[in-house]
Amino acid sequence: MFNYLIKRLIYSIPILLGITIITFAVMYCTPGKPTDMIADFNIKVTSEAKERLVRLYGLDKPIHEQYWNWLKRIVALDFGNSFKDGRPASQKIIERLPATVLLNVLSIFLMLIVAIPIGVYSAVQRYSLLDRILTVMVFVCFSVPAFWIALLLMIVVGLWFGWLPISGLVSFNFENLSFFAKMWDLAKHLILPLVVSTLGSFAVLSRYIRSGMLDALRQDYIKTAYAKGLSKKQVIFNHSLKNALLPLITIIGLSIPGLIGGSFIIETVFSYPGMGRLGYDAIMARDYPVIMGIGVISAFLTLLGNIIADVLYSAADPRIRYK
């Protein structure tokens, strides 16, 4: 187990390097220099000053040297200063982190709460009417564009009925509210983004659980359990569900990057102040430091999520042994 972890970590080093190389390559290949923003739009900047600026940023050095300098700073989480307001990119990212984590942790919980019962029911009562209806529903949820559902919900729930606010995380008068009113205000703002971001993921998950349950129910140990005289409830919840839930580890591991990276479209639609929105705004403004910061952090977290999932999986499932 420990050896496996070490092996996975060593194995991930070249991948980590690859991530940084690709990120750097994308940044390098894009048209325009970062200095253009400051120099080209300002007639007062002379060409000597521009050159000094290029030298200051090290843009006149050969590519491998630029990469090396960039890498050294990345390791210290220094992505440079945002072109927009000159503040450190890492600081801007950290500011947005809580909102995105809040939304996504809640979304994962909601997803589990909804998907597990649906998956279990569909497997146990396979081909029943409700299973068929749920299957169709899951298929529609899986195929529907999240931003469209967001729009419709905003129109119906937010505008026609006026029940919920349609954008942002808190109201304008948030500071003046009492503690409970603050919580209530936050909750009201969270409901719509939460529903929309859970919609697609719960559909996929419930399918996994359904097929996992079906697989588990076919095993011989289930027959043994029935033969011992256990009730159906015990067999389903104690014997099959445990095994059907194993893939959940992988899926939750895979959702860690989403946890931090946030969803670009959903956060943009709802003007939700998270990482996704920050990333979108940064891309639109060509704010390289922030973009690269988000890119590297997301890719790194994906890798970390995969490793954690694999290690947990090997710990949870004794049938799997890694060399």
Next chain:
Amino acid sequence: MLFEKIKMKKLFRNKPAFCALILISIIVITAVFAPFIATHDPSAQDLPRRLSAPSAAHLLGTDDLGRDVFSRTVYGARVSISVGFFAVLITLFIGVILGMVSGYFGGWVDSVIMRFTDIMLCFPTFFLILIVIAFFEPSIINVMVVIGITSWTGLARIVRAEVLSIREREFVLASKMLAVSKTRLLFAHILPNAVSPIIVYAAIGMSAAVLTESGLSFLGLGAQPPMSSWGQILMQGKDYIYVAWWLSLFPGIMILLTVLSFNMIGEALRDILDPKDSKI
């Protein structure tokens, strides 16, 4: 050939898949014959009648410039279908070749390709697409290419696994003894045996590409005006959310139906082509 016929029959008997097939046909026909189906010129402006609700003159209402939403939706099918088609074509091209080379030759070639695949899998695809589109000019050509070159990773892995098992079979040995060239062996003998999962991947890939394109257009990074696409109409819908619900409703239904149909077909093909999973 008999098998093929049986498979086709199975596909037509599968009711949801059959409906999906008809829906797709309708959408493709709409895309091809858009000029005949559209009731108005999709970019003709009628400013006095801007943002008018659905009526007999404008079946699905008009947008902020008085353009007919029905006609724009009809023309939008062109963008979605062509982006999906070409993106999947690029995906198939890259994924199949990398997967086959990796699976067949093994060794360091395999290691290099698979490590590259691992790296690509670590990037949030949509973020990568956003960056590339935003830095190079947004256009549907770029959207096609970018979706194509970011979504081949899963396919490469699948094809590699297939080839790994196929290359051990006797007919491959027989072909080798007949001194069939490597290219011919790979494309004429091995590839046809690995085609089922590729077809399934293509169908699901179409749905994913249509979804991604609409998302990009919704953010203003896909089809550029005066071209119309479903995502773009939805973007206008967001801007006029207080007054014009019709802008938000109809293009979304089209996206849903298209994506749903391709998913249905993909799922049905998976059942039919893969005998191992058919009972689930």
